[in-house]
Structures are given as C-alpha cells and as structure tokens.
Amino acid sequence: MQNNPVHKNVDTSLKSVDTSPESSPRAIAQRWVDQLHRALTSATPASAAEVFETGGFWRDFVSFTWNLYTAEGHEEIASLAAATATSAQPEGWTLGEEPTTEDGVTTAWFDFETAVGRGQALVRIRDGLAWTLLTVLEDLRGFEEPTGRRRPQGVAHKIVKGRSTWLERRRAEEEAIGVTEEPFTLIVGGGQGGVGLAARLKHLDVPTLVVDRYDAPGDAWRNRYKSLHLHDPVWYDHLPYMKFPDTWPIFPSKDKVADWLKHYTDLMELNYWASTTCKNAQWDEAEQRWVVTLERDGEDIVLHPVHLIFALGVSGYPQVPEFPGQELFEGDQHHSSAHLGGEQYSGKKAVVIGSNNSAHDICASLWEHGADVTMVQRSSTHVSPSHSLRRLVLGPLYSEEAEENGIDTDKADRLFASWPYKVLPDVQRPAFEQMRQDDFDFYQSLEDVGFQLDFGEDGSGLFLKYLRRGSGYYIDVGASQLLIDKEIALAPGQVSHLTKNAVVLSDGTELPADLVVYATGFGSMNQWLADLISPEVAEKVGKCWGYGSGTTRDPGPWEGELRNMWKPTNVKNLWVHGGNLHQSRHYSKYLAMQIKARYEGLQTPVYGLQPSHHPS
C-alpha cells in the first residue's frame, strides 16, 4: 500500500538520466555502496552509520539481524552494524535495475551475499547519504525456494528400480506426519496466514503441520455474513507461489476466497488437519520442544513440535462490551463475528454498536433484507471510498497498471516495506489529503448526517490505523451512501444501558431493538497465548501488533516494527504470524526462512530482540 511519491521514486521508464560519470544515479549508487561495503568490512563496522543521514533508517528483515528490525539514526545504525557485520559477512554488492534520481533522491536496488544466503537491498540516497535502507534475506544458500529457474525436475529421467511416484510419496507424508513423525513446526490456525506460511515451509522441506478448528480450509471466511467481500483489491491479496486467476474479480466474495484457500491447501500439498483444536501447549525444556495437546475429531493427540506458530489472524477473542441491562434484553444479541447476515431480520429493528468495517457491512446487510437499522457511532471513524483507496494508495504498487510498469507483487512488497514506520505517515498523508479533496462532497454529505470522520490522529489515513490498532476505519463499499441517504440511521454517542427491547444512549436516546450486534472488535492476540499456554508466557511475549506509535490503542514505547509479528518473541521457539492477505504473503517469506535456518542448524544470532510490553 503506497502513494504516488513512492511510485515516482521507482519509475524508471521515461526519466531523463544524467549520465555524467560523477553525478549519474549509477555513480551515486555505486559510490554509496562501495562506502557501505568498506565500512562493514573494516575493523570498525559501526562506521557504516556514517554513510547514512543523521536521521537515516536501516530496516532489516533477517539478512543482518535474524529479526525484523529498524535502526533509526546514527547511534542505532552503528550498533546494528557493529553487532551484525562480522556474522552476516555481507559482500558482493551488485547493482540491480538501473538506479534513478528524482527530486534529489537516488533510488537503487542491490543484490548482495551474506554468510548464509542471498540478500536484496533498496536504498534511497540524498546528498550522498542513505535516507532509508532496506535489506532483506532473499534466500538461504542451498535452501532456496524452488521457484522459476529452480523448479524441481519432477521426475528423474533415469529409470531405477523401486522408485516411488509423487502420489506415493505424498500419501506417505500425509499418513506419517503427526502419527509416526513429529512435525518440526506446528502452525495453529489454518487461515490465509497459516496456509501461506505452510506453503513456504513445505517448499523449504521443513516438516510442518497446520491445525485448524474449522471443518475445511477457508471456513473462517465461509462462515461469515454472506455479503462479505474482500475490501482490498485482488492484486494486493495473492498468496505465495500461485496467483489468483487472471479472470478473478477485483473484489472476490468471501465464499470465493474460502474456496481458493481450500484448493490452495490441497494444491500446495499442505499437511492440514481440519476439525482440530489446540487445547494446550507447554515448552519441554529438557527435550527442547513443545508438548502440544490437540483434539482431533474428538480424540486427544499429543505432538512435540520444535517450533510453535500461532497464526490466528490479527486479533484475539471477540470483544463484547458489558452494558447494564444486557441480561434483560429479550431480542437477539451477538458479536459481529457471530453475525450470519440480515436474512432473518426482515421487518425487525436492529441496532449495530460500532462504526468500523464490520459494523458498516452488517448494517448494509440488515438494510438489504428489510430491517430497520441504526448504527451507534461511539467514536470517530476513518472512511476511505474503495475506488479512491485503489486509485490513490494501492494502485501505484498493486494493480494491473503497476504490473505493466514492471512492478510485480514481489517488487511491490519490497517497495512498500522500504518505508520505515517512522516515515510511513509522511508517505501516506499526501494520498489521504488528495482523497479528502477528491471526495470532498462525499465526506461533506457524511458529516452532514452527523458521521464523525477522521483521517487518523496525524492525518496519515487508513493503513496506519490498521498497523497501529487494526481498527478505526471503513473501506466504503456502499454503506456510507445508505447513511447519507438516511436509509441506515446514525446515532452518535455512548451506550448507557439496554432495556428488554431497546438500547439507551447516554443522552437518553432510546433505540428500540429486536437485534443488537456488537461490532466492537477483538482483543489482543496474546489472549490466545494466555489460554493455550499460560498467562506467564503471554506476559513474557507481551502485546502482539502495533509498533508503539503512541496513538490510540497503540501505546509506546516506540518499537518501529509490529510487536512480536513474524519475528522472534521473548519465548523460545514461539512465533506469531498473521495479518491481512498481503502481510501473510510477504512476511511468511521471512518467517519461513527463520524457521528453516533453525531446522538446518544454522547460526541465527538475533539482534535487537525487543522487550515485552503491555502483556494484557
């Protein structure tokens, strides 16, 4: 997700290039990387900080730090370089595509080698110094992902007796894992996150099992209200290794996504146990492995994976606020996650408490089916019209046009990641300012009916709200117009209490109700850890998600990376994976390499392991 300034920096197509030897983008980039290389291989690698601006950034995914880590400013960069250069052994920095300079910023891609693998770097240089550097581990040497030119042959063209077929090997693997063979990795949760990561691990030959409580892959989508569609466009949502078909709609329905996940699981040959719940997990210090109790089809099974990964989305349990009188209410009341759609509420009065994505979708669904609907807005909400979000924010990186400009999904993911979280608000803000202008009438109409709008506390818009708190916004796919047209009633305010047939607000407004839906969000992911392992372990891990921005629901201290996501936690061999489809695709790559390195017994010295924060 990115806006135009980013795109400008990487569009190499039609720019006039200054080709004088000294000031050409290529010369600038080469000079810079030569300096970086000299510093990193010198007796004082900390001096690498000197090739950065004073307030420059070095973001690293696994290649130097065996962590997802952003060093900010000279001091942190010097520490990072000093601590990691000797073990990482970076060398062979080679320019990738032709560098460009625009608005004084030279953008360059490099390939490089480390002690254990191949890396890629993306740097932005101003006045000879790095403003931002992203370094990522691309592949572990000898354990590369078998894509493209590295596809397996599939069959040896030399015939020997006793060879087995693909089907025989596949069946043997399925029958063995979790039965006669322990998985090295157990992934709890088989949604988009779990299966995307399992696909990566599968192709890296790490014995992996996914368990999921639902009957089939994709059911977490399938079981939601029927009008649900992806709110992000299709180009942003691909899973690893297998793109959605060329003919897929931009916004597929939840059933189509669910079907895809089912097919994906099978086609990627994942070891996937459906109808299986994780009941308990304990670390066995003596054996250096987990003891995990699963219930599969009513039977308890104990497994001993070395690594345990929770891939349970972006949040914890449904959060239902407590209001006086809930026990008196005679109608239906349920959390948004349990809402199946408006069909059964035709002619009924419905009150939906909340004003984010689910609240809007559910209000619309109830209205469609003839309910009389009121949305209770308790706090301000950001609204991005879907088409504007696509055009202004996602389009430059994730769209048919981007692909035609040579920005494929991998490149887009890197470009997006190249902005440190400290800088990201400044990068995003202009797009949302543009949106505010372009959709002026729309926003005015919403405010005219009393809708409390915001663009984030610092005006940085939707995506930063998502990263900071995972809530606080609606991607408009039509419900806003229903609010504007007063087809859905809007009631601003706080809930005071419920009566047997109404929701009463603090100002005394009484909203008659046959149905109350609590579209009030979800708790933190480490609730799962507390329940499935122990409160102590949950406390040791701390809050998952948010990067310490100091904004609502994302309290400091500043961390600069999402807390505990896709990187080592403070609990040995315990990992948290999740996020939207984009994040599941992209970050599964780095998490899979971290696991693979441990599977192969490589040295993985973690730099900058973050302290735990906000345990509950």
Next chain:
Amino acid sequence: MQNNPVHKNVDTSLKSVDTSPESSPRAIAQRWVDQLHRALTSATPASAAEVFETGGFWRDFVSFTWNLYTAEGHEEIASLAAATATSAQPEGWTLGEEPTTEDGVTTAWFDFETAVGRGQALVRIRDGLAWTLLTVLEDLRGFEEPTGRRRPQGVAHKIVKGRSTWLERRRAEEEAIGVTEEPFTLIVGGGQGGVGLAARLKHLDVPTLVVDRYDAPGDAWRNRYKSLHLHDPVWYDHLPYMKFPDTWPIFPSKDKVADWLKHYTDLMELNYWASTTCKNAQWDEAEQRWVVTLERDGEDIVLHPVHLIFALGVSGYPQVPEFPGQELFEGDQHHSSAHLGGEQYSGKKAVVIGSNNSAHDICASLWEHGADVTMVQRSSTHVSPSHSLRRLVLGPLYSEEAEENGIDTDKADRLFASWPYKVLPDVQRPAFEQMRQDDFDFYQSLEDVGFQLDFGEDGSGLFLKYLRRGSGYYIDVGASQLLIDKEIALAPGQVSHLTKNAVVLSDGTELPADLVVYATGFGSMNQWLADLISPEVAEKVGKCWGYGSGTTRDPGPWEGELRNMWKPTNVKNLWVHGGNLHQSRHYSKYLAMQIKARYEGLQTPVYGLQPSHHPS
C-alpha cells in the same frame, strides 16, 4: 515449440538497429502495412497479394476468415483478400513492439481492428514483401475476455435490496444448466481440452456444459499407469487463465496433473457432469439444434444444445491389431490404454508391441517392477532426449529464460503459430540436426542395439510427426538407456502370430510371454462421430488431425491446417477440439470466439471451408 531461428527473429534486446528513416525496421514495417491497408480497402482487395512474396503465406485465425486457414502464394492470398476484406473491414493497423531486422527479415507485430473485434498480426518481411503473415482475432468487441484490466469488479459498491451473492448465483447456475436451462454448447469430453475450452466459454458468458464418462475431472490422467509424467515441460502446458504454480516441477506426474484438472474445473466454475456418457447425438433441422442423449448416473437425459463439441483428445478408440492365435494366448493381453503399470508382473515375461511413447513408458514400468521385458519394434521411431528437446526446440519459446526475455505464453503461442505448416519443417529441421550432433553417442548406442531410428521422413523431427500423425516418436525420459543397456530386450520385426504362451515374429523368433501389451496406438477421432452420431456424419466430417503432408498416416491432399480441428466442419454446429495441453490452451481461444460470435448472432462468413477427406 520452436527452434533458434525463430527466436532470433524476435529477440529485440540487444540488436543494433538501423535508424535511417528509409531502411529502419520500423519504416519497413510501416511502409508494408500501409500498402496492405491500401490494398485491402481499395476497390480490388485481391491486390493485397502484391504485398506478399510470390510464394508468401497468410495464415489467419478467425479474424478474416472465420476459419483457421492458410493461404499459400499469390493466387490463394488474392482469393482470401477478395472474399474477406469487405466483411472483415480491417483498419487501424498500429505497430506493436519495436520491429527488428535480422538476416534480411524484418519482423513486426501489429494490432488492428475488424468489423467485430480486435486483431493482432505478426509479419516477416523480406525485400519489402511479406514472407509470412499471421492474423488472429484477439477479442470480439464488447465480448472481450475478462482478464487483466478487464477483470470484473466482483461486487458493486452500491448496495441494493435483493442483490444476490456470487455463491447464490453460482449454485443457481449449476442447478439450472441441463435441467431447466439448455446449454448453448455441449462439450463431450472433460479432459484438458474440454475444461480449457469450457473455461474460455464460461468467461465469455456462453452457457456451456461439459460431460465426461469418468468419475472426476482428471481421471483420464489418473487412471493411467503410475509412472506416467508429462513429457512436455511445464511452461508449455499451462491452461487458460491460471498458470501452474511457480513451484511446480518441470515434468509433473500424471496424478498431479489430474489433481490440477480437478481443481481447475472447480476454480473456473465450470458446469461439469462427471460419470456421464454421451450415447447419441442427432441434429434437429427443424429446431436448429442437437438432440443429445446422455446417461448420467444410470439415468437417460436428453439435452438440446445448439453447438456440439467433441473434445476427446487427439485420437479415437484404442487400436488393437489382429494377430492369429490371440484367442489361444493364455496370459494377459491388453491395449496400452488399459495398462495400469508393472506392479503385478514381477518375475513375469512381458512383450510390448510398439515403440512409441507409451511402449517405452510401459516397458520401463514393467522392468522397474522386475518383469522380463521385450519391446517389439515394428517400424522406425523418432527419439528425442527430453533435455535436448527442451533446450533446442521448446526452450526458446517456453521456458523460464523465455519468460525473462519477455516471451510469455501468449506471445510464444503466437510466434509458434506464425510459421505456416509448409514452412515449419524448415524451421524445425536445424534443431533436430543439432540434436543428432549433440546426442550423437546416444543415438549411436541405440542403433548399436538394433533400434531403428528416424527423424521424420523429411528430417523435421518430433513435432511434425505429432502434427501429421500423432505418433511415431518417443520423448526419452530414461527408457532408451534401458534398451541400450539391454535391460529391456529389443526385437525388431513384424508379429506373425501368438501361441498360448508366446509372441512369434515373422522371422520365426519366439518371444515367451505371460503378458502382451499392444502399444499400437489409436484410431481416428471421427470413429467417435460414427458411433455417437452416424457413419454418414462421420463421413461428411472426414478425417480429423493431420494437414495432408503426404507422409505416413497423413495422406494428402494438402490442407495446410489440421483437418477439422478447432474450426468449422462440414457438419453444421459440430466441432472437434483437442490436442496436447499447449494446443488445448491456445486453440480453445479461437474456438471459443467462433462459438461466442454465433451465440451473439454475429455474421460469421466462413472462408475456405475445406472439403472432407478420408472418412474412415
């Protein structure tokens, strides 16, 4: 499938370009197309022949001719132009990628418009005149394939009451077709050909039903002998709209292909009736539709499609030769298509009659499982080592390297099709001459054990054998070495008769046998027509496959396109689809547009409908 000369003509990457105004490739191409355009829009469009060499070629797929047709030489080109220019209304010829000139041949791509759609052209110009021109219909205007920038939105971002979901619509369609709604198109045969074509028609909104006798899509692969793998590499084999995953092996096993077809059928949302046989089809002249009797799960169902498409592979029934004494033979004897693998023949004596792909695979499978195997070679066979075929013939168009060079599957298909069948042997021959040199020792070793080798009657190699007769070759994936090592015995000669426990050759050689496999090929596809419709209709259609090269099993007269494949036949609304995965992908596009145009009631004047030949 293509060799280096083709690749050279299109590689635009590093060529020095003569940019003088008159002789630049661009000027040559533009001048040529201006002349073509002037001729086609003049009062005498036949004069278009004058922009071709005397022996030049114009191959057209649907855009001018509503046929697959190759005009050869001035006279045929003049006829084509005269007959089609007025109705096709070609205009707006626009240069595509930068033309190149190499070895005196200027290669240029053009887009153009016709009365009903958008076309693409690929021309090779020598001394200002066209040597070869390919014109294809790319899209029907207003009925374009919904790919890429034309993806559907998926959901309207305006909420209205009573809207349905994707799942509801999909279920309603499945429940209606063949029950309350007649399919416009019935496809008999649900292998790669049937499902690829059905996917095209699905996305063009033509109501289509596929019926197949097996229990599930892919079973035609699944039910074969277990060691079967694709002999063509993965890049050549993609189906429409959804590529094999990036991690798929180069040569996937038959079970993996079978699984893919099953998932593909579901993901493409095809209306597919498994376990359904076509019993009879008759044309109803009064109603202008077919009356087709199907048996589905034991029940007869009569449907009335307007178009009937046979998609039954590349051949007809298994062909078992009659030898005296077959009734006396006490062991197992079956056709290669019924052979399930060597497992049950350990320690047995097996005689495999035939020396093409299946014969080699089956001999190897029997050997693997400990049988004592003899291959009876009755006539010479072409052998291409798989790796050499990939490197020399397919690689330049279908490979990871080709994709990196900007030759995606679509472009590769066009490049390949741009060589008329008259020229193709000359284009292919150098690659096979190279193979003969590169694999000299291999071929020598094969001949040393008595294997009768050939490279086609005119030295043009494997692919032309495939196009002419669909047989006569082995893509070596290891069995040749077993012959060389005498692990598989080779018996050249004709079969005289069988005894109760042996196969006896004409020279008196007696081959003891517990098993006889007849790897003796298949009959013509129009056997299906004779049985399912009538001998008269089969005769009216004539031979399917082969282009009249006058070589073995492909008798003249010359037609210059594969007989009756993917184009109108002499029987109204009866079509034949098939071929390997590559052909199923590529030609399904043109067949689907021919059907769609008729579905929409467009004028489709067929030029050059071929007479029927060789009815039995």
